[in-house]
Amino acid sequence: MALPLVNAKYVVGLDLGDGESTIAWRAVDGSGPVEVFRRRNGEVRVLSALGTRPPTGRVIGVDAVATPGVLHFSVSFKQRPPGKQVMSPPYVVFARTLLNEFFARHPAIRSECVVYIGHPSGWPDHAVQLYREHLDELGDKGGRIEVVSEAHSALVHAADRSGRLPRHDRTVLVVDIGSSTTDLTVVAGGEPSNLPLGTDLGGAAIDRAIAAVLRVRAAGPEFDRALASDGGEDFLRLVARRIKEGSPNDLFGCDPRWRPLLDGSLRVARRLDLRPFLDEWAGRFRELLWQARQQYVHTPPDQIILTGGGSRLPFVRSVCAAIFPKARIDNDPEPQLSVARGLVVNGRYRVRVARFRSDVGAIVAGKELAATLEQEVDDAFEAIRAALLAQAQTDRDVLVHAFLFGVSAEELPSAADYSRSLVGEHLEERVRQVNRDLVPRFREVCRRYGLPADLEIEVPELHDVVFAEFAEAVQAPLSKIRDQESNPPAAAPSGPPPLRGPVVVFPNKFERGVQHVQNAVVGAQILGLIGGIVWDWNQGRKARRDLRAAILSVQLTPQSRQAILARVRTAVAKPLEDKAGEVERALA
Incomplete structure (x- = not known):
């Protein structure tokens, strides 16, 4: 092996x-x-x-x-x-x-x-x-x-x-x-x-040209016999090379059977103009x-x-x-x-x-970084939960008011943007601290192996990757609450009640990458929650209570946590892999 x-x-x-x-x-x-x-x-x-x-x-x-x-x-x-x-x-x-x-x-x-x-x-x-x-x-x-x-x-x-x-x-x-x-x-x-x-x-093109001249001008019985011997042609090319380099004397100790080749070639070389x-x-x-x-x-x-x-x-x-x-x-x-x-x-x-790849891979996949990131993910999840929970139970929530009084959904920010406006700055500072902790460790690995250490680690914004999982997780309790709603008024339409302006219903599954969740707003969550119930103030309050209960019941599953960690690890590893690739391209 x-x-x-x-x-x-x-x-x-x-x-x-x-x-x-x-x-x-x-x-x-x-x-x-x-x-x-x-x-x-x-x-x-x-x-x-x-x-x-x-x-x-x-x-x-x-x-x-x-x-x-x-x-x-x-x-x-x-x-x-x-x-x-x-x-x-x-x-x-x-x-x-x-x-x-x-x-x-x-x-x-x-x-x-x-x-x-x-x-x-x-x-x-x-x-x-x-x-x-x-x-x-x-x-x-x-x-x-x-x-x-x-x-x-x-x-x-x-x-x-x-x-x-x-x-x-x-x-x-x-x-x-x-x-x-x-x-x-x-x-x-x-x-x-x-x-x-x-x-x-x-x-060797020059050697072959010189050898061709030697073969003609040095021809004779002994020369020709040596040339026809085993290895004779190869030895003549070697003689031609040494004549070109000005060091034919290096061959004086050759096998005696080739000595006629050397002697004949040197006689010709004394009168041979190499310039052509x-x-x-x-x-x-x-x-x-x-x-x-x-x-x-x-x-x-x-x-x-x-x-x-x-x-x-x-x-x-x-x-x-x-x-x-x-x-x-x-x-x-x-x-x-x-x-x-x-x-x-x-x-x-x-x-x-x-070795660099091996060492940084061990850090990225290691228990120490995993523990740090898991704690940050859990904290981000709870920060998002707390912020949305507080907004879901107050009449002062601008999104709830906007929904209840019929402002079009196009005028509302996305749910991700809304959540970020509440807790984004707090989480960004946590990310910056993680960056400050990671960069010196990876730069030390670069220096250890003599590689350029001019790199920055980009831990993705925790809010976005965590909110994607949060938004998907909250669907289960919301769906359960919807299923428990019974006996809607006969006159109520089967779909959402008519409101002034178009409204986008909370989607069945958030598709999150680096893009924000679009058109999924807290107001639309409430709309999806209460379905065709006739809207009045008390029912709006009930919707907020149900939304609050749904948010309280959401848990970050091990699968969701691993999905978030995998996304963060991939982002952390990318500039390191780019650095390794940069060096490899220089060596290709």
């Missing part, structure tokens, strides 16, 4: 790249920095290379290059899943091997962590889902695997370096230049939008940004965040500035590590949001 998110003590971020991969991690609690995993051979940016070394098993990174006799050597194996595969894709095998190596060095983390793995932001939803399903294999020993956007994680990392989550009042364009793709993500109003562009434009390759890629990159501006980025970005190893190419910043001249351009000082670090920051916030 996967670890519940609220129980995670560590977050591990795996930037599973087409060219290089990186692991970072950090404890959920505490204030230490995000740490980056360094292999025993010194690799931090682990070469995304995979091979098999009989009989010991898989080898990855530079070990896959340097180990003699390695089989099934491959690089650049991260690709959009074409469909569900029976066998584990190479990127799953590579990720499992790298994570196992990490957990062997940090065994205490394995059972108490959640692993966040990035996906290219430009992939369509169905491809991301397939990618997630394949990577779920990594959780077969009880670990929890989550897959989130690489580009947006880089944005979260950049925002975290400034000490705050992405701002909702700014438009940000994240340009993540990886080996296989260039992902563009626009974040406006806190909502990320991944642009369907750049899925075929990564730094870079210029061609720069032109495609410029076209990509221009297409994004014309078709998708309708609001000029305030900020551009450059990330991914390809963002180190010298022309990237100037091209961005030319297409979006008003945007501030930010480079991570270590862009090749920003996604891994961002995955950790992203995951850490998600764990905190899960």
Whole structure:
């Protein structure tokens, strides 16, 4: 069973790249920095290379290059899943091997962590889902695997370096230049939008172009024989990448069978002008940004965040500035590590949001808040009863007089408004006190998990939610009194007696939400009470006595109390859920 998110003590971020991969991690609690995993051979940016070394098993990174006799050597194996595969894709095998190596060095983390793995932001939803399903294999020993956007994680990392989550009042364009793709993500109003562009434009496009030239210019018997060997084509692409980066010497310790590929390529590279390759890629990159501006980025970005190893190419910043001249351009000082670090920051916030939801849910559903609210509900019910009871027995009641002397019902306030005019201010002050008691508790939970504490709790006006139940409850005794009325005068009409102006009869069932009970007035209650009895002063007094008896007999049932409490709890929880959702949207 996967670890519940609220129980995670560590977050591990795996930037599973087409060219290089990186692991970072950090404890959920505490204030230490995000740490980056360094292999025993010194690799931090682990070469995304995979091979098999009989009989010991898989080898990855530079070990896959340097180990003699390695089989099934491959690089650049991260690709959009074409469909569900029976066998584990190479990127799953590579990720499992790298994570196992990490957990062997940090065994205490394995059972108490959640692993966040990035996906290219430009992939369509169905491809991301397939990618997630394949990577779920990594959780077969009880670990929890989550897959989130690489580009947006880089944005979260950049925002975290400034000490705050992405701002909702700014438009940000994240340009993540990886080996296989260039992902563009626009974040406006806190909502990320991944642009369907750049899925075929990564730094590896330059590698392939250089490799094509090397294959022709370095051709010869030894070179061709090495190229035809197991893993030869993949090794040539790796050589081309290192030539592009200016670090081919890193490969001098390679398997001897590939040495002709390296030597031949280096002889060609000494006379090879790389500018045409870079210029061609720069032109495609410029076209990509221009297409994004014309078709998708309708609001000029305030900020551009450059990330991914390809963002180190010298022309990237100037091209961005030319297409979006008003945007501030930010480079991570270590862009090749920003996604891994961002995955950790992203995951850490998600764990905190899960804990936040758990803690505030416990408060909202807890006995202490329930006891407070129950007392307030009971007090509100009795306050409404007392106020209406006093008015029901006096001839000075303006509503009773208005009804008896024939003023139209349209001129009368609603019963809810009438009740509120009697006790509303008293109950509002009680609500304000509940708010004053609740807000500090919830803000403390926000601060505990590093979430913005700028929230207000809105306990709904107790009068309205309680009066809705009161008005419905009073129907039973009123109906009983109506049924007990007998022998009305023969001349009396079957319905209510005629009065000057239209009158609305007290409805059978109050429909209460946040709207007031409309056209249900105390005078109309009396009308419904006495039915067709001939109206005179004494009968009006009897009606008031009967109404008073009905009000006295009303009790707040457990079902009504629970209905009120549920409504209040929902209202209390809403701004807290909004706060959690706001943070989650910033992490999407």
